[in-house]
Amino acid sequence: LVQALQIVSRAVANKPQTPVLSGIHLTARKDTLELEATDYEIGIVCRIAADIEQEGESVVTGRYLQEVSRNLPDNEIAFSQTAEEPTIHITSGAANFTLLGMASRDFPGVRKIEQKMEFHIQSDVLRNLIRKTVFACSTDEARPVFTGCLMEIAGETVKMVATNTHRLSIKEEKIREFSGEVQQSIIPARVLGELLHTLSTEAPYDVVVSCNYNDISFSFENIFLTSRLIEGQYPDYNRVIPTEFRTNVRMKRADFTAAVGRVSLIARSSDYNVMRLEFSRDQVHISSNNPEIGNAEEVVSAAIDGPDLVIAFNATYVNDVLKNMDSDEFCLYMNESLRPAEIREVEGDEAFFYVITPVRTH
Amino acid sequence: LVQALQIVSRAVANKPQTPVLSGIHLTARKDTLELEATDYEIGIVCRIAADIEQEGESVVTGRYLQEVSRNLPDNEIAFSQTAEEPTIHITSGAANFTLLGMASRDFPGVRKIEQKMEFHIQSDVLRNLIRKTVFACSTDEARPVFTGCLMEIAGETVKMVATNTHRLSIKEEKIREFSGEVQQSIIPARVLGELLHTLSTEAPYDVVVSCNYNDISFSFENIFLTSRLIEGQYPDYNRVIPTEFRTNVRMKRADFTAAVGRVSLIARSSDYNVMRLEFSRDQVHISSNNPEIGNAEEVVSAAIDGPDLVIAFNATYVNDVLKNMDSDEFCLYMNESLRPAEIREVEGDEAFFYVITPVRTH
Numbered sequence: 154l155v156q157a158l159q160i161v162s163r164a165v166a167n168k169p170q171t172p173v174l175s176g177i178h179l180t181a182r183k184d185t186l187e188l189e190a191t192d193y194e195i196g197i198v199c200r201i202a203a204d205i206e207q208e209g210e211s212v213v214t215g216r217y218l219q220e221v222s223r224n225l226p227d228n229e230i231a232f233s234q235t236a237e238e239p240t241i242h243i244t245s246g247a248a249n250f251t252l253l254g255m256a257s258r259d260f261p262g263v264r265k266i267e268q269k270m271e272f273h274i275q276s277d278v279l280r281n282l283i284r285k286t287v288f289a290c291s292t293d294e295a296r297p298v299f300t301g302c303l304m305e306i307a308g309e310t311v312k313m314v315a316t317n318t319h320r321l322s323i324k325e326e327k328i329r330e331f332s333g334e335v336q337q338s339i340i341p342a343r344v345l346g347e348l349l350h351t352l353s354t355e356a357p358y359d360v361v362v363s364c365n366y367n368d369i370s371f372s373f374e375n376i377f378l379t380s381r382l383i384e385g386q387y388p389d390y391n392r393v394i395p396t397e398f399r400t401n402v403r404m405k406r407a408d409f410t411a412a413v414g415r416v417s418l419i420a421r422s423s424d425y426n427v428m429r430l431e432f433s434r435d436q437v438h439i440s441s442n443n444p445e446i447g448n449a450e451e452v453v454s455a456a457i458d459g460p461d462l463v464i465a466f467n468a469t470y471v472n473d474v475l476k477n478m479d480s481d482e483f484c485l486y487m488n489e490s491l492r493p494a495e496i497r498e499v500e501g502d503e504a505f506f507y508v509i510t511p512v513r514t515h
Numbered sequence: 516l517v518q519a520l521q522i523v524s525r526a527v528a529n530k531p532q533t534p535v536l537s538g539i540h541l542t543a544r545k546d547t548l549e550l551e552a553t554d555y556e557i558g559i560v561c562r563i564a565a566d567i568e569q570e571g572e573s574v575v576t577g578r579y580l581q582e583v584s585r586n587l588p589d590n591e592i593a594f595s596q597t598a599e600e601p602t603i604h605i606t607s608g609a610a611n612f613t614l615l616g617m618a619s620r621d622f623p624g625v626r627k628i629e630q631k632m633e634f635h636i637q638s639d640v641l642r643n644l645i646r647k648t649v650f651a652c653s654t655d656e657a658r659p660v661f662t663g664c665l666m667e668i669a670g671e672t673v674k675m676v677a678t679n680t681h682r683l684s685i686k687e688e689k690i691r692e693f694s695g696e697v698q699q700s701i702i703p704a705r706v707l708g709e710l711l712h713t714l715s716t717e718a719p720y721d722v723v724v725s726c727n728y729n730d731i732s733f734s735f736e737n738i739f740l741t742s743r744l745i746e747g748q749y750p751d752y753n754r755v756i757p758t759e760f761r762t763n764v765r766m767k768r769a770d771f772t773a774a775v776g777r778v779s780l781i782a783r784s785s786d787y788n789v790m791r792l793e794f795s796r797d798q799v800h801i802s803s804n805n806p807e808i809g810n811a812e813e814v815v816s817a818a819i820d821g822p823d824l825v826i827a828f829n830a831t832y833v834n835d836v837l838k839n840m841d842s843d844e845f846c847l848y849m850n851e852s853l854r855p856a857e858i859r860e861v862e863g864d865e866a867f868f869y870v871i872t873p874v875r876t877h
Binding site for chain 1: 576579582583586587588602609610611612613614615773774776777780781807808809810811812813814815
């Protein structure tokens with residue numbers, strides 16, 4: 154119960170438009186307690202086994218239901234309700250709680266989806282798909298399409314794309330049992346974040362992804378999670394992906410990440426978080442300068458193939474991708490100082506790459 | 516160095532009155548690096564062993580010095596400075612940092628105290644003295660004397676007193692090597708909180724406490740911590756301490772604490788956080804009611820000596836003392852429903868007690 158409440162609580166509205174949206178809807182039916190919450194943008198349903206003595210439903214404020222349940226003294230918890238009022242009684246050991254309820258007829262319910270498209274994917278594969286892209290989304294609500302990940306289906310492949318227009322992350326995975334019409338969907342970063350938290354990292358299981366033009370749902374184990382899709386036209390991201398490179402650099406991910414982390418202590422306080430990279434003679438000289446704080450520099454060894462190059466990036470954009478990679482080494486592919494570069498894992502995930510636009514240094 | 520920076524950082528001003536107060540003052544002399552920070556209210560000096568090649572001093576922004584030091588790649592760190600500028604160079608492994616400094620002549624320095632009074636106390640004893648009182652202080656700046664703990668010396672005993680006028684906590688301990696004139700001092704709760712964090716919980720060591728009319732200092736190991744005292748007259752707290760009781764109740768601390776914690780989930784959302792206790796027939800019936808949320812009740816066994824009683828407290832004030840006690844059992848001594856009650860450890864710390872004013876229930 155405590156785990157289920159934790160999961161559905163993620164869909165409870167923080168600032169509810171109507172009071173009932175601060176609630177969790179409980180349905181006792183057959184041998185199952187169904188918990189349901191929605192804030193109109195996302196909705197989560199979670200089912201757990203229960204001994205039902207009398208069927209019924211109620212809506213209780215999510216916050217108190219969660220806090221009380223988490224603190225009860227006994228492993229067994231009994232919920233009861235009289236027919237006249239929505240109030241719910243909770244008993245566990247010597248503890249008795251009464252929580253005021255809300256009329257369940259006012260609860261909007263989590264929309265079931267009449268799907269136009271459906272496929273199956275393994276939970277660990279879906280986690281990777283999200284983890285390697287969602288961080289690259291924008292948080293600027295002025296351009297909604299960039300606050301979500303584009304999901305494209307082609308044959309037996311799903312491609313997830315995220316960009317904030319300064320960096321672009323693309324990851325592909327295989328899917329199974331695809332049916333319906335191919336469509337593009339823009340999934341809000343928020344729901345993907347909730348999904349990352351909810352998909353357990355233990356033994357993988359099957360996830361069914363269904364969507365129509367307006368909504369998407371993820372169904373797995375005892376959980377059903379649904380979200381509105383973002384409306385709008387996703388721009389053609391393919392035209393910013395470079396097709397050839399002049400300078401290719403291979404580096405140890407851990408060493409470079411640690412150095413970038415240190416140098417960005419200085420860089421991150423400036424407006425553009427600028428980190429300068431100078432590739433020459435089997436090493437990269439990483440530096441940053443902030444007139445109000447000071448400067449930082451560090452040297453890391455690098456296998457350089459191609460002409461020497463000086464280039465500058467937003468250090469955060471580099472950090473973000475490095476920490477979501479899995480390989481020991483990675484490659485940075487570049488052209489000139491102001492043309493987009495690409496980052497890929499070495500001997501790792503070949504279906505994942507990252508395009509990053511350099512920044513101008515003065 | 517990282518540990519020392521963490522300690523002195525507690526005295527770095529969050530909103531510095533002058534830029535130099537955002538800095539940590541470094542002094543390299545003989546075989547010691549001295550770190551010093553102050554926000555005019557409290558000051559901390561910490562000394563660590565160092566190989567000094569050239570003596571000197573500098574002031575560097577505390578935040579960056581701490582972040583950079585914490586992230587350096589090598590165990591050894593070298594600091595250097597040219598004579599012309601306050602800028603400091605930091606080298607560790609392949610990493611090089613330059614942090615802008617500030618003129619050390621502008622740094623106010625931590626005031627040394629010409630003491631009127633001094634005593635010695637063991638670090639673990641001092642920790643207990645603080646831990647069992649400081650939580651009872653007020654946070655209301657309108658009445659400054661209650662935002663600190665009163666420290667009274669009498670013979671070989673120190674008494675620490677804290678109150679917010681609704682509850683009062685008193686703890687005594689023995690001191691050693693007292694010298695000077697007896698005086699009352701009101702020590703800001705904030706500095707006592709910093710002291711609790713700074714006094715390690717490992718093998719006890721000696722702490723020298725010195726004070727005059729305006730300042731107090733704590734000197735231990737490689738650390739010197741000083742604070743202004745709070746001005747004003749502390750009221751006579753002795754007159755609120757009851758001298759006799761009618762109903763004495765003995766309870767298991769863990770059981771009662773858990774039940775109070777649960778019942779206060781409902782109580783704490785109301786204005787006065789009211790928890791009702793009904794003592795009768797070897798048990799206490801704990802309950803709370805919030806018209807907007809619901810109610811809670813729980814029964815815990817209790818050894819009651821004296822007439823039955825119904826009394827109500829601010830649940831937080833009860834919780835606060837219970838979690839700072841050490842004994843398995845505790846006693847609650849009461850008179851009538853609206854007269855102050857007292858809480859003491861059973862077979863535990865006899866030099867500690869807590870007075871709490873009940874609240875009226877409707």
